[in-house]
Amino acid sequence: xxxxxxxxxxxxxxxxxxxxxxxxxxxxxxxxxxxxxxxxxxxxxxxxxxxxxxxxxxxxxxxxxxxxxxxxxxxxxxxxxxxxxxxxxxxxxxxxxxxxxxxxxxxxxxxxxxxxxxxxxxxxxxxxxxxxxxxxxxxxxxxxxxxxxxxxxxxxxxxxxxxxxxxxxxxxxxxxxxxxxxxxxxxxxxxxxxxxxxxxxxxxxxxxxxxxxxxxxxxxxxxxxxxxxxxxxxxxxxxxxxxxxxxxxxxxxxxxxxxxxxxxxxxxxxxxxxxxxxxxxxxxxxxxxxxxxxxxxxxxxxxxxxxxxxxxxxxxxxxxxxxxxxxxxxx
Amino acid sequence: xxxxxxxxxxxxxxxxxxxxxxxxxxxxxxxxxxxxxxxxxxxxxxxxxxxxxxxxxxxxxxxxxxxxxxxxxxxxxxxxxxxxxxxxxxxxxxxxxxxxxxxxxxxxxxxxxxxxxxxxxxxxxxxxxxxxxxxxxxxxxxxxxxxxxxxxxxxxxxxxxxxxxxxxxxxxxxxxxxxxxxxxxxxxxxxxxxxxxxxxxxxxxxxxxxxxxxxxxxxxxxxxxxxxxxxxxxxxxxxxxxxxxxxxxxxxxxxxxxxxxxxxxxxxxxxxxxxxxxxxxxxxxxxxxxxxxxxxxxxxxxxxxxxxxxxxxxxxxxxxxxxxxxxxxxx
DNA sequence: AGACTCGTGGAAAAGGTTTACCATTCAGCC
DNA sequence: GGCTGAATGGTAAACCTTTTCCACGAGTCT
Numbered sequence: 022x023x024x025x026x027x028x029x030x031x032x033x034x035x036x037x038x039x040x041x042x043x044x045x046x047x048x049x050x051x052x053x054x055x056x057x058x059x060x061x062x063x064x065x066x067x068x069x070x071x072x073x074x075x076x077x078x079x080x081x082x083x084x085x086x087x088x089x090x091x092x093x094x095x096x097x098x099x100x101x102x103x104x105x106x107x108x109x110x111x112x113x114x115x116x117x118x119x120x121x122x123x124x125x126x127x128x129x130x131x132x133x134x135x136x137x138x139x140x141x142x143x144x145x146x147x148x149x150x151x152x153x154x155x156x157x158x159x160x161x162x163x164x165x166x167x168x169x170x171x172x173x174x175x176x177x178x179x180x181x182x183x184x185x186x187x188x189x190x191x192x193x194x195x196x197x198x199x200x201x202x203x204x205x206x207x208x209x210x211x212x213x214x215x216x217x218x219x220x221x222x223x224x225x226x227x228x229x230x231x232x233x234x235x236x237x238x239x240x241x242x243x244x245x246x247x248x249x250x251x252x253x254x255x256x257x258x259x260x261x262x263x264x265x266x267x268x269x270x271x272x273x274x275x276x277x278x279x280x281x282x283x284x285x286x287x288x289x290x291x292x293x294x295x296x297x298x299x300x301x302x303x304x305x306x307x308x309x310x311x312x313x314x315x316x317x318x319x320x321x322x323x324x325x326x327x328x329x330x331x332x333x334x335x336x337x338x339x340x341x342x343x344x345x346x347x348x349x350x351x352x
Numbered sequence: 353x354x355x356x357x358x359x360x361x362x363x364x365x366x367x368x369x370x371x372x373x374x375x376x377x378x379x380x381x382x383x384x385x386x387x388x389x390x391x392x393x394x395x396x397x398x399x400x401x402x403x404x405x406x407x408x409x410x411x412x413x414x415x416x417x418x419x420x421x422x423x424x425x426x427x428x429x430x431x432x433x434x435x436x437x438x439x440x441x442x443x444x445x446x447x448x449x450x451x452x453x454x455x456x457x458x459x460x461x462x463x464x465x466x467x468x469x470x471x472x473x474x475x476x477x478x479x480x481x482x483x484x485x486x487x488x489x490x491x492x493x494x495x496x497x498x499x500x501x502x503x504x505x506x507x508x509x510x511x512x513x514x515x516x517x518x519x520x521x522x523x524x525x526x527x528x529x530x531x532x533x534x535x536x537x538x539x540x541x542x543x544x545x546x547x548x549x550x551x552x553x554x555x556x557x558x559x560x561x562x563x564x565x566x567x568x569x570x571x572x573x574x575x576x577x578x579x580x581x582x583x584x585x586x587x588x589x590x591x592x593x594x595x596x597x598x599x600x601x602x603x604x605x606x607x608x609x610x611x612x613x614x615x616x617x618x619x620x621x622x623x624x625x626x627x628x629x630x631x632x633x634x635x636x637x638x639x640x641x642x643x644x645x646x647x648x649x650x651x652x653x654x655x656x657x658x659x660x661x662x663x664x665x666x667x668x669x670x671x672x673x674x675x676x677x678x679x680x681x682x683x
Numbered sequence: 684a685g686a687c688t689c690g691t692g693g694a695a696a697a698g699g700t701t702t703a704c705c706a707t708t709c710a711g712c713c
Numbered sequence: 714g715g716c717t718g719a720a721t722g723g724t725a726a727a728c729c730t731t732t733t734c735c736a737c738g739a740g741t742c743t
Binding site for chain 1: 353397399400401402403404406407412414421422423425428429431432435436439444445446447448449462463465466467468490573577599602603605606609628629632633634635636
Binding site for chain 2: 719720721722723724727728729730
C-alpha cells in the first residue's frame, strides 16, 4: 500500500504539495504540477490512510448505530434511511445489535468511543438504559435517539399516541365496541406511548377501557400469535384487535384463522408501522404507517448538524398515517 | 479523553508498563503494580485509541459488508448471522448498500481499504461485477462472497438447484402439470441457478419446459405481483407458480387473489428463502428454506480464518429444506 | 533596483499506540 | 560481596497524515 511519500517521490514534488492537491487546499498549486501529482496518485492507486487522518484530525467520518436487531424489518428500514443520508455525506456506518441486553449497549458505546466514531444513533431498547444513557452523557458523545423522549438527547419522534388514536377511531367508526390490544413489552417507551394512545382513544371514544383486553407482547409474530389466541379464547372475545406493530398483528391473524375466525369478517385487525410486506399480506393489513425511512434519515441529518455546526435541534416529530386496507371491516 | 501517558502518570509507572497490563503481555507485571494501573485506568476511564492501534498494528478489528439492500429481509438475516460471529470475536462491522450499482460497489471497496478494514464480505449483486471483483483481487483484500461461485474467492454457497428441484418435485407429486416460474433478474447468479434448477427439474419430472411460463422479476413483491398477473391472465394459465424468492411469491398470491383465484385451491404457490414472516402469511407459504443466518455466520467464520490463519477454505455449501405449508395443495 | 507574488520545498509537530532494546533497581541467595 | 533474576523505566522507532512556518527562486511590477 503506497503512502503519501511514495506519491511525492513519483511526482517529484514534496509531500506538502501532494497534500495540497489531495485536500484541494486553498494554496494554489500549478496546474502542471497538480496533474503530475494526480497521475502519480492514480498510477500508485494511492488513497490517504483514513486511520492516520482520523487520528490527526479527530474525525473519522464514521458513525455507529445501536439497535436491538437488524433482522427486524422496522429497524432495517430505519437503518436504510440513516445510511442513505450518511452515504451521501461520505460517512460510513457501523451497526450493532443489542438484543436488548444492557451490557451489550454499554460495550458498544465504549467500542465506538475507542474507534473514535463521530456520533451515535440509538434506537429501541428498554428504559433501564438510564444508566446506559448516563454513560453516554458522561462521554459527551454526539448522540441522536430515535423513538424515545425520556432522555435529553436530540430525538426523532413519532406521534405514537396520535397514530393509535387514528387506529381506535377507525375501529369505533366502523362499529367495534370491544377492542383488544396487543402491546409491546414493559420498559419500551414506544410501547408505553402506543398503549397510552390506545387507552386515551378508547375512553375518549366512549368505550370502557378493560385491562383484560390488553396484553403485552415482545414485538415478534410469535407473541402476537400467543396473545391473540389468548384474547380470542376468552369468554368475552373482542371483535377487533389492535397490535402495537405489524408483526404481532400477523401473529394475531394467524391465531384467528386457527380458531376458525375470518378476518375481517369475525375479527378486525389493525397493525402499526406499515412494514413493507404488510400490504401484501392476506388480507392486506390495515395499519398505522410510520415513515421509518424518513425517521432514520432525519436522525442522521440531526446528527450531522450536531457534529458539524454544533447546532442543537431538540427534536423532530413525525406524524403517522392510517392505511385502511383489507383486515378491517364493519363489526 | 485520556491517553496512555495520563494513565502512566496517574499510576506512577511508565507507559511500557501500562501497555503490558492492558495487552496482557507475556512480561510479568507485579500484582501490586498491575492493580495500581488498573485503578488508574478505571478512574480515568481510559480506552486505548483504536485508530492509533490500528495504524501501528495494521489491524482494525473491523470488516465491511457489501450488500444490495439491508431492508430486504433476506440480507438482513444474513447480516445478522455475520454480526453474531463478528461480535463474538470482537470485530465491528460496517454496512454498505449498493442498490446494485456498480460504481457504488467500487466506491465502497476503496472506502474500506482507506479505513483499513480487515476483510470484506460480499453478497448479492449482478455479474458484470467482474470488473469490480478484479479490483478487489488487485487490492489483495480478504474477501468472502455469499451466494456466487463465478469468482475465485472463498464462497458460501447454497444448493439453489437442489432446492428448486425439491420445490418442483413437490408440485409434480401433488399433481401439477403446468408450473409457472417467476425468477430473478438477469445477471444474478442466484437467479440463474434457481432457473436452471427449475428447468432441469421440470424436464426431469417428465413435463415440458415452456419459456412462456417463465418470467423474470426483480426480487420484490411488486414484480411478483406484476408477473403473477401476467402469468395468470395468459391463455393457458398455470395451476402452480414457483417464485424465486418469498417476496415475489407474496406478490403472486396477491395477484391470484385479485383475479378471483384462491390459493391453494385454484393456484399453488411456492416461494424460496423462508423469510421470517412467510409462515405467518395467509395462507402460510410453502417455501424452500435457506439457512440465511448460518450463511452469514459461515461467511464470517471463513473470513476470520482467512484473516488469522491465512487458511484458504475454498467454499462451503449449504443445503435447502422444503417447508410444505398452506399455499400448496393437490391440483 | 527593489518589492512583491506565486509556487513549491523542507522540516517539524502532533495525534496515540505498541514493541524492542537496554539500563536500572532491588531482593534474595550463595 | 557479588551474582542472578524479576520488575520496571526510559527511549525511540514506526504507523501515516495534515498543517504550519519559513525559505527560496523565478518572474512581475513600479
